[in-house]
Amino acid sequence: MSAEVFRDSRGIPHLRAGDARELARAQGRNAAADRGWQIEGERHRVQGTTAAFLGPDAVGWDRFARRARLADTARRCFEALDDETADWVTAYVDGVNEGLAATAADGPGFGATGLAPGRWEPWTPLGVWISTHILFAGFPTKLWRERAVAALGAGAVELFATDGPGTSGSNGWLVTGEHTATGAALIAGDPHRFIEDPGVYQQIRLSCPEFDVVGLAVPGVPGIGHFGHTGKAAWAITNAMADYQDLYRERLRRGDDGVSALGPDGWRPAAAHTETIEVAGAAPVTVEVIETDRGPVVIGGPDASDAVSLRYPPRVTADIGFAALPALLRATTAEDVDRAFDHWVEPVNVVQAADTAGGTLHRVAGRVPLRHATNRVRVVAAWEDGHEWTGWAPMPRAEVRGTAVMANQRGLAAPLGVEFAPPYRADRIAALLESSTSWTPGAMSAIHTDTHLASARPLLALLAALPDLTPPAAALRDRLLGWDRRMAADSADALAYATVRAALVRRLAAHPAFEPLAELPSLPDLFLPWLALTPRIGYALETVLTTRMLPEIDRAHEARAALEEVAGAEGEFGTWGEAHRLAPWQALPDATAQWPGLAGDHDCVLSTSSVPGLTHLSARGPAARYVWDLSRREDSLWVVPFGASGAPDSPHHRDQLELWTTGALAPVTTDWKALRREMRAHVYEHKAAEFGTVRLRPLDPVADLDVVHGWVTQERAEFWGMRGASREQVRETYEYVDSLATHHAFLVTLDDEPVALFQTYRPEADPLGECYEVRPGDVGIHILVAPAPGPARPGFTGTLMSNLIAYVLADPAHLRIVVEPDVRNEKSIERMVRSGFVLAQEVAKPEKRARLAFLERKRP
Numbered sequence: 001m002s003a004e005v006f007r008d009s010r011g012i013p014h015l016r017a018g019d020a021r022e023l024a025r026a027q028g029r030n031a032a033a034d035r036g037w038q039i040e041g042e043r044h045r046v047q048g049t050t051a052a053f054l055g056p057d058a059v060g061w062d063r064f065a066r067r068a069r070l071a072d073t074a075r076r077c078f079e080a081l082d083d084e085t086a087d088w089v090t091a092y093v094d095g096v097n098e099g100l101a102a103t104a105a106d107g108p109g110f111g112a113t114g115l116a117p118g119r120w121e122p123w124t125p126l127g128v129w130i131s132t133h134i135l136f137a138g139f140p141t142k143l144w145r146e147r148a149v150a151a152l153g154a155g156a157v158e159l160f161a162t163d164g165p166g167t168s169g170s171n172g173w174l175v176t177g178e179h180t181a182t183g184a185a186l187i188a189g190d191p192h193r194f195i196e197d198p199g200v201y202q203q204i205r206l207s208c209p210e211f212d213v214v215g216l217a218v219p220g221v222p223g224i225g226h227f228g229h230t231g232k233a234a235w236a237i238t239n240a241m242a243d244y245q246d247l248y249r250e251r252l253r254r255g256d257d258g259v260s261a262l263g264p265d266g267w268r269p270a271a272a273h274t275e276t277i278e279v280a281g282a283a284p285v286t287v288e289v290i291e292t293d294r295g296p297v298v299i300g301g302p303d304a305s306d307a308v309s310l311r312y313p314p315r316v317t318a319d320i321g322f323a324a325l326p327a328l329l330r331a332t333t334a335e336d337v338d339r340a341f342d343h344w345v346e347p348v349n350v351v352q353a354a355d356t357a358g359g360t361l362h363r364v365a366g367r368v369p370l371r372h373a374t375n376r377v378r379v380v381a382a383w384e385d386g387h388e389w390t391g392w393a394p395m396p397r398a399e400v401r402g403t404a405v406m407a408n409q410r411g412l413a414a415p416l417g418v419e420f421a422p423p424y425r426a427d428r429i430a431a432l433l434e435s436s437t438s439w440t441p442g443a444m445s446a447i448h449t450d451t452h453l454a455s456a457r458p459l460l461a462l463l464a465a466l467p468d469l470t471p472p473a474a475a476l477r478d479r480l481l482g483w484d485r486r487m488a489a490d491s492a493d494a495l496a497y498a499t500v501r502a503a504l505v506r507r508l509a510a511h512p513a514f515e516p517l518a519e520l521p522s523l524p525d526l527f528l529p530w531l532a533l534t535p536r537i538g539y540a541l542e543t544v545l546t547t548r549m550l551p552e553i554d555r556a557h558e559a560r561a562a563l564e565e566v567a568g569a570e571g572e573f574g575t576w577g578e579a580h581r582l583a584p585w586q587a588l589p590d591a592t593a594q595w596p597g598l599a600g601d602h603d604c605v606l607s608t609s610s611v612p613g614l615t616h617l618s619a620r621g622p623a624a625r626y627v628w629d630l631s632r633r634e635d636s637l638w639v640v641p642f643g644a645s646g647a648p649d650s651p652h653h654r655d656q657l658e659l660w661t662t663g664a665l666a667p668v669t670t671d672w673k674a675l676r677r678e679m680r681a682h683v684y685e686h687k688a689a690e691f692g693t694v695r696l697r698p699l700d701p702v703a704d705l706d707v708v709h710g711w712v713t714q715e716r717a718e719f720w721g722m723r724g725a726s727r728e729q730v731r732e733t734y735e736y737v738d739s740l741a742t743h744h745a746f747l748v749t750l751d752d753e754p755v756a757l758f759q760t761y762r763p764e765a766d767p768l769g770e771c772y773e774v775r776p777g778d779v780g781i782h783i784l785v786a787p788a789p790g791p792a793r794p795g796f797t798g799t800l801m802s803n804l805i806a807y808v809l810a811d812p813a814h815l816r817i818v819v820e821p822d823v824r825n826e827k828s829i830e831r832m833v834r835s836g837f838v839l840a841q842e843v844a845k846p847e848k849r850a851r852l853a854f855l856e857r858k859r860p
Helices: 020-047 056-067 070-079 083-102 108-113 124-133 141-152 313-317 324-329 334-341 424-433 442-448 454-464 471-481 492-509 512-518 525-531 533-539 541-546 555-568 657-662 672-678 705-712 715-720 727-739 796-809 826-834
Strands: 004-007 013-016 170-175 186-194 202-208 211-217 227-229 233-239 246-249 252-255 258-263 266-269 271-277 285-291 297-300 307-311 349-355 360-365 403-406 609-611 615-622 625-629 637-639 684-688 692-698 743-750 753-761 778-785 816-819 838-845 848-856
Touching (some): 004 672, 020 056, 020 070, 020 124, 083 124, 083 324, 141 246, 233 334, 233 625, 324 334, 334 349, 334 360, 349 403, 360 403, 424 442, 442 625, 454 471, 454 541, 492 533, 512 533, 533 541, 684 796, 705 715, 705 753, 753 796
Antiparallel strands (some): 004 013, 170 186, 186 615, 186 625, 202 211, 246 307, 271 285, 349 360, 684 692, 692 743, 816 848
């Protein structure tokens, strides 16, 4: 059975195939069709070749990707896969290559950069996973801690401990049946990441006889790893904030035999070679790639004053946990999910799962090395004993009692990390969940969008104690003290608070106490967001205001100055949403885009992060929202920031943006008949300048009966084989076709006027399949063009044929179109030849003698 692609009203793909391998192939084709430009960009990120089409600004990432050996690590991990998983991943890659060859070159990103779609290797999806998550554990934070401790003392680690710049967090909560309206569990939440356009998650459904799963896939990676619902079991994850990557300060030297590195046992050879980064619009850049016994050198080298290597689990073990992905698709119980996540490696996540029988799961999954405590805090000396990895930490787990909340706080994963998110999001979610014992999927949106900012308390308390303010400052202070502490988009008080907060952060960053940290060090630009002082103070403001460290800072004085500064500025405050606007990352920025204003803030449940002291704009936030219902999967809900498609000209490119902005959720469609109904909308549209707009939609056997019966019973339709058919017979025929997964009927319209009946079918599932040797990728078609109701339209039939051929070949799985006109239908045969078909043999079918003709897809 070949794969089928259904799309719901939001263009979300629902893929169905005869087995898991063919389904993986279909998922790859779909990724190329919906996200071709995006996933090709990810392939180049793995390889460190993005500067070749994005220019000099991309050199920093490419240099890091080369030096960190991302592509080579992906190759190693693929080679170590078990045969079944490797075959499954390979099928996905085959689909990607088919899809890219067929459709992706038409994407605007390729045209704008001159980039041609390349070829994926079997290891490429593993590389996409590694490059997407290599910074999740925030190893550059150790560079910051090194500087902070040197400047302020050991207490600086706790002073700045927060999920600050560069980290990715999430909210997630599990509610057992005792607290829901149906008596079955609910799982809900939202992953917080940098918001990218196209989005970092793709809503998808994957169905075959073995499993039927809906969830959020990572474009370029097979399966559904982070958030999924199999109908009987569901799971979700958040970042555990574990520390599982180490940095080593290396001593390197050059010699006649190459580069060597000093370790605990003396000098040992290091692998070294050079690579060239091509740069669009600039000269190529040469990078030296060095790897010591600890790992790849990502900073400096033998000719620099300093060198630092990175040690991370996939490079050490040749495993990133891909064996978990097919196992998750087959999970029917929480125990199955648990066993699947036993294979998980990176990133280290907190997992929650539930099943329809009442089973639950709350655990950490991944690989965290056992090593000296100092490794987890700072850069350690490679030549000192005691910093080696000695094994793997056990993964904590906990019993679920009523509810379980995960929001990157210091909790279940506390033994595995150093810095965690403040408890505000987790505490707020837990408090909201306690307010009801009859939760429903729809009610979860109120938690997703909660904007209460508990972390405002220390600053407001400081302002409340200030004496002798000027009248404008006193008025502003009183206004803030009366504020409800909600970062609502329509709140002017929220913007007033954020403005005072930003002024205070800037003043603190300029204080002499922090002077040793003010100047950025001479390190690769990629790491500088972790090393910038102002964001660090902005995210740790509560601790900075309440710590006993740094007694030389007069916090009341700085708060007064910030308040007076803001109060003395001219003009009224606007609303928070006017300043706190979405600022997504785009590989090719769209200067014309008008991004919406947002509610929320960093420590709100609605975590749309600004960078206090630098900008009110938000580049991080919920990369998706979901509610998995274990009572009825069809009552589950989801939304992503933009849409299903990565193509700017698609109606589904940003059709979920308004839902996402307002906190609304879209229903998850799971009924195949309902999907067919949703597909009654146009599935193809093309503006033919000389005639009008040609549209194609699935035929409705009842609503379209009058039109179709009138066509197929005319004398001119004698070769259609339904001349004497009654209305009831025509309706029954097309209801039968509508029930098949292998045959499809469509109504073609020109400017909404019906002009043709079009059918597609899979020859291997049709009597025609017994008449010739069917090849993989064959698709059969039938066309009945209606008589023109008005004046003749010369050339229209040829234009119509071109559009129908384009529609069929838009599916990269279709490699050859087959037609079988009656040998007596000379007019139809001539039309096919004019359209590019090549005539073949005559064949005998029960109802006619037919002339076969084939049109093969043009290879690039």
